Amino acid sequence: MAKEITIYDIAKELSVSAATVSRALQDHRAINANTKRRVITKAEEMGYRSNQFASNLRRRKTNTLGVIVPRLNSHFVSTALAAMEKIASDAGYNIIISQSMESGAKEIMNAKTMFENRVDGLIVSLAYDTDSFEHFEKFAGKGIPVIFFDRVFDGGDIASIVIDNFRNACDITKHLAEQGCRRIMHITGNLKRNVYSERFNGYKQALAEAGLPWTNDLLLETDLSEKAGADAAEKIMAMPQKPDGIFVANDICAATCMHVLQQNGFLIPNDMAVAGFNNDPVSRIAEPNITTINYPAHQMGELAATYMINHLTGAASIHTTNKIILKSELLIRASSLRKK
Amino acid sequence: MAKEITIYDIAKELSVSAATVSRALQDHRAINANTKRRVITKAEEMGYRSNQFASNLRRRKTNTLGVIVPRLNSHFVSTALAAMEKIASDAGYNIIISQSMESGAKEIMNAKTMFENRVDGLIVSLAYDTDSFEHFEKFAGKGIPVIFFDRVFDGGDIASIVIDNFRNACDITKHLAEQGCRRIMHITGNLKRNVYSERFNGYKQALAEAGLPWTNDLLLETDLSEKAGADAAEKIMAMPQKPDGIFVANDICAATCMHVLQQNGFLIPNDMAVAGFNNDPVSRIAEPNITTINYPAHQMGELAATYMINHLTGAASIHTTNKIILKSELLIRASSLRKK
């Protein structure tokens, strides 16, 4: 393997010092334009590539953001990540990504790796069963900013970007009630997580406001996967007293659930009205189209990254704003709209 | 900000050398078990975190894989990435990800960053308009392995993981012909890319075999987005001579196209039979379910990462196997299945 060219090699060739080469390469203003040109040309010619490690080591800064997400392969997550990557990359930051696979234990390991790789900042959406903040405290201790998005810790004054899950769930449930639903079921994820507990609370609140009773059998806790939707449909069909409205905490699960119900002869929305959450592409393709909440995944990713980078460059501190609530809205579609 | 603890600090506290600390921390076998314990305990106690840069600099190795994809937010890509991340992470590798946004120019910049960050290996799926190999040649020059997946360069002896796009397209088209379609249209992406050109060729081959003529107006080149599907439907409805079968190169585009056609009164599959590609969740949720090709995204990601890591650890060379073709298969569903 060919020897790596260093700034010293370039310096020697040009009979200047390594310091000059280093400065020229960074376009330092105190370097003669002509010298710069010579250095850059020579570097190219010799096949030089800068060594980020040496630079990072020396500068004590990595220009890298760490991102930990529950899983990569969800429409919401990958959309948010795509936006973050774009912002970060435009600002000269790299992104290292890892997935907790919904496991708190894995998340702790991920955080450790990010810590040792000295990310300049960390952006996180929590795993299903994370219940300790400890593994993120280390970052705070070293002055490394941590921002949470979507799945965040309840309360506290931790920087986070969310939507108003409570209100959205309230709106959806209220809408179902207005469509004449009297037994509205809620299918959701792990209630430990803010996003699901808040939606559950919003749902209950709306039921109460509509004067509808809530009973245990109206709640189904699942992993919200495609398969969970089908399973949920089976359970619903086995219920002695069936629901006439179903509010599912994500679209993909809502779609499969609805699909199985339809295959078994139930009419949507008349026998059962269905609503999801996220505005995933499937909600627009399922027939009937699924009523949902427009979740600004792209904006959320964009904002998390922008916010982080502004903090890192000193343009604005993360500590002055603790919680950002993005606008999200109810999209009423055919799956819940009953003819009057 | 608190001072960073280094192995020297630990060494001093314990009255041993830094080398011993370094070794103990790596669980080097030539270190007394007792010493190890003391070092590890002390490190924890002092809040030590290893500095990967210093280590990388010294070892000339980063334990990082670079991945460049066209975009993160596609079901195929995020599924493949999720699988890669898992394999890499289990093997102690980090992953840094960047997206070319379908632009060859951006891809070149991404490659440069990966190069300077000294990734140990690079995994790539090409942008729409990449047509030069140059930016990857640098890697080969330094002995850094590069593996392509899905969107690869045509021919050559470059390590790549693909499916048999030609045959799959052939199968799909043949199936449509067997269902009685006589004017089969093909909606695809940029024909510069292997995946689309091969599908196009397979499609034409099957037409020829079925004795069906092909004319220019049966091909529609788009960006295969959700919106492109709707636009395509409009174009189809404006065609003087409409197709009776449509083979779309991805499911999401097929789904929206089909949806708009249905809204305008066309019956699927009887007026027009529809087929997609990828086995995206939407293909299973659209009504009727969409005939498609089961694309092993997960396996592909898994294989790319495994293959890369085996090469890096010396377990198997990338140079002995050039091209891996994964099994993929036609899934016939209601969108193309006509009653006899």
Added chain:
DNA sequence: CTGAAAGCGCTAACAG
């Protein structure tokens, strides 16, 4: 505008 020199924190020969 340029150079000399020191050191970021870690690892790996080599020598005991």
Added chain:
DNA sequence: CTGTTAGCGCTTTCAG
């Protein structure tokens, strides 16, 4: 089993 030593390649005062 442990210590000594010499860098990895770069940046950045400080001094011209």
